[in-house]
Amino acid sequence: MNQPHSRRRFLACAAAGLSAAALTRVAHAQLATQPPPKLPAEDEHSVTAPVSIDVNARPIPSFDPRDRSHVRFGALEYRSGLVLTSSYRGFGGLSGMRLDKNGERFIAISDKGGWFTGRIVYRGREMVGLDDVEASPILGPDGRPITARGWYDSESIALDGSFVYVGLERVNQLLRFDFAKGFTRARGELMTLPSAARRLPNNKGLEGLVVVPKGLSLAGTLIAFSERGLDRDGNLIAFLIGGPRAGQFAIRRSENFDVADAVLLPSGELLILERKFSWLGGVAIRIRSLPLKSVAPGAIVDGPAIFHADLGQEIDNMEGIDAHVSADGETVLTLVSDDNFSMLQRTLLLQFALVD
Numbered sequence: 579m580n581q582p583h584s585r586r587r588f589l590a591c592a593a594a595g596l597s598a599a600a601l602t603r604v605a606h607a608q609l610a611t612q613p614p615p616k617l618p619a620e621d622e623h624s625v626t627a628p629v630s631i632d633v634n635a636r637p638i639p640s641f642d643p644r645d646r647s648h649v650r651f652g653a654l655e656y657r658s659g660l661v662l663t664s665s666y667r668g669f670g671g672l673s674g675m676r677l678d679k680n681g682e683r684f685i686a687i688s689d690k691g692g693w694f695t696g697r698i699v700y701r702g703r704e705m706v707g708l709d710d711v712e713a714s715p716i717l718g719p720d721g722r723p724i725t726a727r728g729w730y731d732s733e734s735i736a737l738d739g740s741f742v743y744v745g746l747e748r749v750n751q752l753l754r755f756d757f758a759k760g761f762t763r764a765r766g767e768l769m770t771l772p773s774a775a776r777r778l779p780n781n782k783g784l785e786g787l788v789v790v791p792k793g794l795s796l797a798g799t800l801i802a803f804s805e806r807g808l809d810r811d812g813n814l815i816a817f818l819i820g821g822p823r824a825g826q827f828a829i830r831r832s833e834n835f836d837v838a839d840a841v842l843l844p845s846g847e848l849l850i851l852e853r854k855f856s857w858l859g860g861v862a863i864r865i866r867s868l869p870l871k872s873v874a875p876g877a878i879v880d881g882p883a884i885f886h887a888d889l890g891q892e893i894d895n896m897e898g899i900d901a902h903v904s905a906d907g908e909t910v911l912t913l914v915s916d917d918n919f920s921m922l923q924r925t926l927l928l929q930f931a932l933v934d
Contacts (some may be wrong), residue, residue: 610737610757611676611695613710626723626763628695631666634829641892641928651891653760653884653934654865654911659892660702662925668692668713670919674735674787674839674898676742681902681910685762685843687732687744691716691725691918693762698927703904705929714762718753721765733897734839736787736800743769743800745784750776752784752802752819772817772827775802782806785897786840786850792915794846795871796821803829803850806836813878825875835864839899843909843932846870850886851899851913862888863896865911884934894924901932908932 638659640646651802663669671688677698678684686694692788696711715723716732722744724732734745740758744766745751752775753766775784785805799821809814813828814837829837835852842848848868855861868881887893894915901911908934917923 580694584585589809608829609739609856610742611678611685613683626715626717626721628693628714628762630667631664631669631711631713632757633662633664633666633669633696633708633711635660635662635705635927637704638705638892638926638928641887642890643892644890650933651885651887652865653932654855654930655693656859657910657929657931658706659926659928660705660707662708662927664711666713668927669694670917671897672925673733673916674913675900675912675914676735676737677900677912679902679904681912685735685742686898686914687716687735689733690919691723691730691732695762703906703908705927712762715751717763717765719765719768724753724766731781733781733805734784734787734802735898736789738789738800743787743789745787745802747781747783747785747805750778750783769819771802772819772824772826774807774815774853775817776806778807778815782836785837788840788842788848790821790870794842796823798822798874799824801840801842801848801873803837803840805838811878818873818875823875827873827875827877827879829868830878830880835862838863841899843901843910844869844903849875849899849901849911850881851896860889861893861895862886863893865899870893884932885930892926892928894926896928898928904931 642648668835671690673689675686693714697709699707718724731747733747736743742755744753752769755764782805786803788801790799800819802817804815815829835854838853839851848870850866851865864883865885897916898914911930913928915926917925
């Protein structure tokens with residue numbers, strides 16, 4: 579069996595595989611990404627201190643390896659992509675990423691309970707590498723790494739000012755961190771989840787988190803999306819936590835796609851990154867557009883797909899999506915993949931401009 583076929587088969591198998599008062603702050607999604615002050619010298623060698631790491635980046639010249647002139651994919655236009663590698667043993671498993679307003683500074687989470695922070699380096703509008711990258715463990719309420727209590731699967735992330743929310747699958751927990759209190763050394767505070775969220779299926783729990791900012795309907799709400807928690811009609815369960823109208827709603831499921839992540843555009847357009855696997859069709863991803871105004875307790879929300887890709891394009895186990903507006907006014911979507919710490923998979927960072 580040749581290696582490309584092995585990698586694709588492994589990827590296909592892998593893909594198969596709060597109270598209201600706590601959310602009243604106005605959302606300013608960039609503040610948590612600001613670089614922290616230098617640690618005191620006596621703290622630099624602590625087991626919880628960030629570690630500087632080198633990340634190598636190999637460019638992906640074309641999203642369609644069969645046709646470099648093919649740049650338009652649905653409503654998206656390919657800008658650039660990178661294959662990321664590092665000699666740091668803990669690098670990988672990237673399940674979510676949030677960027678600052680310029681699309682440069684980032685906070686990412688690994689599904690092995692770790693933070694990665696740093697900066698995307700651009701040449702013009704193309705990504706060329708990462709710099710200032712640091713790795714550190716996600717800390718629980720007791721100040722110890724969450725892995726010490728057997729908590730892994732940190733799968734979803736959202737920013738709200740200096741606050742960072744992280745959803746943990748399997749244990750179905752939600753943590754809130756105040757990055758003003760130590761950046762990635764902040765301790766996670768356990769938040770209260772709806773009882774239905776605590777009962778989500780094993781390994782199909784909270785996969786996407788979005789905070790609704792001031793000026794949009796549902797401002798102050800944390801929207802939490804399950805990967806494949808299904809209601810009685812087979813639709814995907816999601817939750818409105820805090821804000822003016824807390825409750826549960828559903829996203830109409832189609833073509834066996836599951837939720838991988840979500841991002842809210844300034845326009846109020848809610849983009850859902852989805853993925854699926856079948857033995858016949860392999861792995862595929864798509865992005866669906868949902869109007870935020872249709873989201874309400876008890877609602878069933880639906881919307882069109884604006885992007886679709888499969889293993890004929892340069893994808894992997896795509897698990898994270900975020901958006902920023904470039905200096906020339908383009909809405910740029912950034913996607914990141916989880917390599918599951920496998921030699922047969924890749925950590926990809928992809929960017930597209932939203933053109934429709």
